[in-house]
Amino acid sequence: DTGDWATRNIPLATANLAAQIGAVPEPSTIALSILGALALCGAARRRK
Numbered sequence: 001d002t003g004d005w006a007t008r009n010i011p012l013a014t015a016n017l018a019a020q021i022g023a024v025p026e027p028s029t030i031a032l033s034i035l036g037a038l039a040l041c042g043a044a045r046r047r048k
Helices: 027-047
Strands: none
């Protein structure tokens, strides 16, 4: 869900708003990815 945005015109007032939202993975996701990559490297090394 990216949320909802609404704009309104207010007499005698000017406003410029901007937002940039990026997805940041949790540390546990990164750790599991690294462990999975190491496990795949270890499995490939054993097969040789």
